[in-house]
Amino acid sequence: MSDEKLTPRNIDFSEWYNTLVLKAELADYAPVRGCMVVRPYGWALWENIQAALDRRFKETGHVNAAFPLLIPMSFLEKEKAHVEGFSPELAVVTIGGGEKLEEPLVVRPTSETVIGSMYAKWIQSYRDLPVLINQWGNVVRWELRTKLFLRTLEFYWQEGHTAHATSKEAEEETLRMLGVYADFAINEGAVPVVRGVKSECEKFAGAVQSLSIEAMMQDTRALQSGTSHFLGQNFAKAFEIQYLDQNNTLQHCWTTSWGLSTRFIGAIIMTHGDDQGLILPPRLAPIQAIIVPIFKSDPETAAVMEAVNRVQTELKAAGIRVKVDDRTEVTPGFKFNDWEMRGVPLRVEIGPKDVEKGSVALARRDKPGRDPLTGASGKSFVPQAGLAAVVADLLTDIQKSLLERATAFRDSHIFDPKDYSELTEVVQNGWAYSFWCESSECEAKVKEDTKATTRCIPLDREKGHTLTGAGGKCIVCGKDAKRKVYFAKAY
RNA sequence: CGGGGUGUAGCGCAGUUGGCAGCGCACCGCGUUUGGGACGCGGGGGUCGGCGGUUCGAGUCCGCCCACCCCGACCA
CATH class of the missing domain: 3.40.50.800 (Anticodon-binding domain)
Structure with missing residues (x-):
């Protein structure tokens, strides 16, 4: 029940968001710090998101399954970058049934490891490939600073995990699913997104390459709204996911993973909402x-x-x-x-x-x-x-006009700064789209100076690879740069 | 983990010099209302975050602890 006005967005965007989530009865704070309860109205929205995505997953040949919540600690340790990335935010179970466990169990922060271990068991032959499985579930990451829907200790999502015979197939899958996310975000959520490649620093722990869709919120901050990772043979080697090819040669698989979470509800809220409250895109609205x-x-x-x-x-x-x-x-x-x-x-x-x-x-x-x-x-x-x-x-027209409005807003807040000084200014109230030499030093400098990070190097929609052309000079250091990247403050 | 803030009715808050625990909304009952957040009358609801201390007496003063929120570092 709503009985008071919201704090206007231009007074305090964060306050507007927090109170709106509560007042619209999408979610509430749980007894445990950083955890949330998704209330029926919020869950109905999530169910519609699930349906729209699940339909697309099925259309692209995927099937659903369920893997366990608890994972042996040793599994995470098998992939070096993975454990380094995730260990600070693991919830660990050390006691079960009143007894100290011989091996601690982690509450899954993501399921590459446990699914990888099963794939190793299930995959023997090239005839078993590809394996295209998705799971709808929840994961736990012990985040230090939380915000309803955007970052909570526990969140709901789907995670797709696929195994392929060749690198090429796996890379195509990674790109295909990014396309599914972009299509979903744009056509169901009316959330315009850019799709692109994450920098080395920003990529998923254990991935060879991470792709993401990035959306601009009304405060111009970027929200990573879905990710698709090409895992190479990293997890296949760690978990010995191997198959015999046509020539009777043992090969490691090539795997991918991709996920989209209840965070997307945050994207919808912050893309479309106004000072009166939520504005839900008709295609996802529980009540149209x-x-x-x-x-x-x-x-x-x-x-x-x-x-x-x-x-x-x-x-x-x-x-x-x-x-x-x-x-x-x-x-x-x-x-x-x-x-x-x-x-x-x-x-x-x-x-x-x-x-x-x-x-x-x-x-x-x-x-x-x-x-x-x-x-x-x-x-x-x-x-x-x-x-x-x-x-x-x-309803069709509302859907369309929401997308148009959000797209116009985004496009009017993406800038092409002429020098570094201008970049530091534009990222205070927008995104910068600039040449970057792709060195982590330049990336880190921007972050230190402005708090903006690289969001992604955009992909050409048709060709599926990043833009190539004459190139330019890095906006930070002035050295040669091949590609442009979005710099933005992010959630 | 650093900085800031807040804990008093379901929610939002007030509570002065230490002296009967209050207000608005919400809730329950009855009646009148209903085209942009209705009104009247009558009700119910409290371990004042916790523990300890000072005091004749603590929501109020002192100490310790806990929780949550916001801002940073870390992250989908």
């Missing part, structure tokens, strides 16, 4: 249209509810996720604000006047529902007849 009945007296109630039920049935039949807010204890005005806080894309009001005229009032969430100066409502009145088609069209 909320019907608010309005009535004054009993005879009117019956007539209004008759129309409400009829409209609800019609919208439902058209496949629209619709809900009627039939609460009697709060006024329509309260409901308007309440559902705006929750980001429902479209509101349908039906009152005595509508019953009389055979109309409904529609209010889009993405356009101002109330003119703060004139008090004009900004609602449109449409006939009840044929409403489902109108609503469906509007």
